[in-house]
Amino acid sequence: xxxxxxxxxxxxxxxxxxxxxxxxxxxxxxxxxxxxxxxxxxxxxxxxxxxxxxxxxxxxxxxxxxxxxxxxxxxxxxxxxxxxxxxxxxxxxxxxxxxxxxxxxxxxxxxxxxxxxxxxxxxxxxxxxxxxxxxxxxxxxxxxxxxxxxxxxxxxxxxxxxxxxxxxxxxxxxxxxxxxxxxxxxxxxxxxxxxxxxxxxxxxxxxxxxxxxxxxxxxxxxxxxxxxxxxxxxxxxxxxxxxxxxxxxxxxxxxxxxxxxxxxxxxxxxxxxxxxxxxxxxxxxxxxxxxxxxxxxxxxxxxxxxxxxxxxxxxxxxxxxxxxxxxxxxxxxxxxxxxxxxxxxxxxxxxxxxxxxxxxxxxxxxxxxxxxxxxxxxxxxxxxxxxxxxxxxxxxxxxxxxxxxxxxxxxxxxxxxxxxxxxxxx
Amino acid sequence: xxxxxxxxxxxxxxxxxxxxxxxxxxxxxxxxxxxxxxxxxxxxxxxxxxxxxxxxxxxxxxxxxxxxxxxxxxxxxxxxxxxxxxxxxxxxxxxxxxxxxxxxxxxxxxxxxxxxxxxxxxxxxxxxxxxxxxxxxxxxxxxxxxxxxxxxxxxxxxxxxxxxxxxxxxxxxxxxxxxxxxxxxxxxxxxxxxxxxxxxxxxxxxxxxxxxxxxxxxxxxxxxxxxxxxxxxxxxxxxxxxxxxxxxxxxxxxxxxxxxxxxxxxxxxxxxxxxxxxxxxxxxxxxxxxxxxxxxxxxxxxxxxxxxxxxxxxxxxxxxxxxxxxxxxxxxxxxxxxxxxxxxx
Numbered sequence: 001x002x003x004x005x006x007x008x009x010x011x012x013x014x015x016x017x018x019x020x021x022x023x024x025x026x027x028x029x030x031x032x033x034x035x036x037x038x039x040x041x042x043x044x045x046x047x048x049x050x051x052x053x054x055x056x057x058x059x060x061x062x063x064x065x066x067x068x069x070x071x072x073x074x075x076x077x078x079x080x081x082x083x084x085x086x087x088x089x090x091x092x093x094x095x096x097x098x099x100x101x102x103x104x105x106x107x108x109x110x111x112x113x114x115x116x117x118x119x120x121x122x123x124x125x126x127x128x129x130x131x132x133x134x135x136x137x138x139x140x141x142x143x144x145x146x147x148x149x150x151x152x153x154x155x156x157x158x159x160x161x162x163x164x165x166x167x168x169x170x171x172x173x174x175x176x177x178x179x180x181x182x183x184x185x186x187x188x189x190x191x192x193x194x195x196x197x198x199x200x201x202x203x204x205x206x207x208x209x210x211x212x213x214x215x216x217x218x219x220x221x222x223x224x225x226x227x228x229x230x231x232x233x234x235x236x237x238x239x240x241x242x243x244x245x246x247x248x249x250x251x252x253x254x255x256x257x258x259x260x261x262x263x264x265x266x267x268x269x270x271x272x273x274x275x276x277x278x279x280x281x282x283x284x285x286x287x288x289x290x291x292x293x294x295x296x297x298x299x300x301x302x303x304x305x306x307x308x309x310x311x312x313x314x315x316x317x318x319x320x321x322x323x324x325x326x327x328x329x330x331x332x333x334x335x336x337x338x339x340x341x342x343x344x345x346x347x348x349x350x351x352x353x354x355x356x357x358x359x360x361x362x363x364x365x366x367x368x369x370x371x372x373x374x375x376x377x378x379x380x381x382x383x384x385x386x387x388x389x390x391x392x393x394x395x396x397x398x399x400x401x402x403x404x405x406x407x408x409x410x411x412x413x414x415x416x417x418x419x420x421x422x423x424x425x426x
Numbered sequence: 427x428x429x430x431x432x433x434x435x436x437x438x439x440x441x442x443x444x445x446x447x448x449x450x451x452x453x454x455x456x457x458x459x460x461x462x463x464x465x466x467x468x469x470x471x472x473x474x475x476x477x478x479x480x481x482x483x484x485x486x487x488x489x490x491x492x493x494x495x496x497x498x499x500x501x502x503x504x505x506x507x508x509x510x511x512x513x514x515x516x517x518x519x520x521x522x523x524x525x526x527x528x529x530x531x532x533x534x535x536x537x538x539x540x541x542x543x544x545x546x547x548x549x550x551x552x553x554x555x556x557x558x559x560x561x562x563x564x565x566x567x568x569x570x571x572x573x574x575x576x577x578x579x580x581x582x583x584x585x586x587x588x589x590x591x592x593x594x595x596x597x598x599x600x601x602x603x604x605x606x607x608x609x610x611x612x613x614x615x616x617x618x619x620x621x622x623x624x625x626x627x628x629x630x631x632x633x634x635x636x637x638x639x640x641x642x643x644x645x646x647x648x649x650x651x652x653x654x655x656x657x658x659x660x661x662x663x664x665x666x667x668x669x670x671x672x673x674x675x676x677x678x679x680x681x682x683x684x685x686x687x688x689x690x691x692x693x694x695x696x697x698x699x700x701x702x703x704x705x706x707x708x709x710x711x712x713x714x715x716x717x718x719x720x721x722x723x724x725x726x727x728x729x730x731x732x733x734x735x736x737x738x739x740x741x742x743x744x745x746x747x748x749x750x751x752x753x754x755x756x757x758x759x760x761x762x763x764x765x766x767x768x769x770x771x
Contacts, residue, residue, distance in 0.1 A: 087485055095484040276521050370513045380481045383474035385748040389638035
């Protein structure tokens with residue numbers, strides 16, 4: 001210990017000011033000679049690249065040429081996009097009817113945006129949004145819908161069955177009777193339909209000309225494949241995840257086998273199987289729509305991935321939650337639907353959105369079976385002798401559109417992470 | 427022209443054979459009846475080949491191969507627009523035809539022995555004589571492929587172009603350095619960037635590539651000799667000769683019309699002609715459609731709505747299109763080419 005004489009203190013330099021933009025820059029960018037040099041070099045490089053890009057994409061770009069040969073200025077040929085944007089967005093959909101896929105896309109985006117609002121996260125609200133929205137989406141895309149009696153009966157059976165399971169011991173006797181009646185009517189109707197007593201009546205709704213799925217293309221195809229792929233894969237994935245944790249060896253084995261089989265093969269081979277092999281096993285005359293086959297392949301594939309994500313959520317729950325639900329006297333369905341899943345799903349929503357972003361882009365693989373999604377219609381825009389030789393512009397445009405979609409989804413996922421963890425944050 | 431890659435071919439063949447086995451059990455019935463009952467033709471095309479099958483700005487198909495489908499539709503229904511196009515990747519050309527998803531393939535399939543004899547399909551008319559060629563920069567002063575010994579050559583990996591090229595050079599006892607490239611578009615970029623001394627691909631593809639180089643077409647030269655033959659043909663399933671005949675004669679009709687000097691523009695004047703052969707072909711004298719089971723106006727409908735072969739060629743590949751591919755082999759036999767339609771009578 002050395003004694004410092006009183007009144008004689010070492011004079012320290014004042015602390016370096018690291019507030020304000022100059023302070024920030026001094027602290028983070030120019031703290032040493034090495035950092036300073038790196039900063040300067042990188043800034044110059046970025047400025048050089050940016051000026052080159054702006055020169056190409058804006059200052060010397062051609063926005064008005066009417067053929068590719070007029071576009072030889074050296075800059076970007078955005079006139080190509082101007083000429084072909086409808087082909088890129090809507091593919092082979094009949095030209096004079098392309099307002100229909102436009103509004104279908106608007107409806108789908110509206111459904112996605114409203115669904116992303118937490119206030120809408122009530123089963124009945126979501127069901128209403130998605131059934132009404134989907135009805136109009138597909139009415140616009142197809143132009144005509146013929147809704148079979150069996151669909152109404154199946155819906156009645158589903159509502160009755162789900163209600164009977166969820167609300168047992170909670171709902172009044174009257175409500176339970178309603179569920180029982182719905183289930184009975186649905187089941188009886190379906191049996192009669194299969195036996196052939198009831199005619200297979202269809203409700204025709206035909207305001208527009210019919211456009212088959214073979215003519216769909218562009219952004220609606222990408223959105224439908226990804227959105228409905230995930231929408232149907234979600235409940236399916238929940239069932240798979242629950243089945244994988246089941247105590248019954250047969251169910252557990254089937255679920256594990258399915259998940260591992262699907263995750264073990266690439267999506268492209270599943271699409272090829274669905275497209276080439278499936279028709280071989282069907283009786284002659286029975287054909288599935290090619291688009292539907294692709295959609296089913298996407299659902300099966302996404303289901304396996306979602307199941308694993310949800311299993312992660314289920315495993316994150318403490319055992320006490322299961323035991324407490326049992327002690328309350330809840331049955332399996334009630335325990336799962338009311339106690340377990342709400343907690344498990346909250347944990348896995350950000351990874352689910354991550355999966356959605358992945359599938360939004362993976363849908364481009366459907367080109368292999370001859371379906372033109374957004375990237376593939378963009379590819380088609382390149383096959384034109386009058387405009388050949390500008391792949392960069394088209395791919396940059398496609399990348400920009402994909403980025404807009406994927407970046408907004410990723411921001412939303414970020415927001416949800418904060419929002420959902422408010423309860424657990426200290 | 428569209429060549430499946432090497433791993434695709436065995437797969438396609440296997441899938442094709444499987445379908446042949448299944449199809450032989452389940453008799454699908456004549457294609458023509460199905461086409462008529464349906465009210466439109468289903469035509470399989472490749473997903474985008476410059477000049478042969480492409481989508482215009484309004485999402486409609488056009489091109490030389492597409493015109494073959496339109497001609498079949500015009501002959502069958504009297505309306506060239508009654509065609510539904512199914513875009514297919516090379517892997518699915520054969521399976522789609524064999525499974526009955528499409529009635530006719532106009533997807534630039536190459537007519538070869540194996541393809542024609544082993545897979546349960548018939549080739550119903552060659553609409554373009556393609557072949558494999560080489561493009562070199564003019565400044566190399568190369569006149570013949572044999573001068574390319576030791577050169578670096580860009581070629582699309584796994585394509586049949588790659589194997590026939592290797593075979594050609596092995597037969598000529600020449601060494602070369604192969605720059606294998608995964609995709610056709612990248613091969614073009616690599617060649618233009620100077621990564622190789624020459625690029626080999628089908629003639630039509632080479633011409634299409636040169637047409638897309640900004641104002642420097644003259645810097646490159648396509649060598650005259652062909653390394654391989656590649657006749658592009660329409661393909662139908664075995665089992666319906668009546669339908670195969672309609673496809674074959676719709677194309678013959680287009681080719682013959684050019685030889686006779688009949689165009690979509692002058693055909694209405696030709697109806698007044700006193701030439702017996704012309705009166706027979708155009709259906710003025712009845713009888714020309716009977717053998718095909720078509721109305722006597724089928725030839726008139728094909729030429730009026732689609733045009734003769736020369737019109738279609740000019741519009742899609744030739745002088746009337748930015749590709750500007752010379753007719754060479756695809757000229758009439760009277761003009762130094764090998765297009766030769768049997769007499770329409």
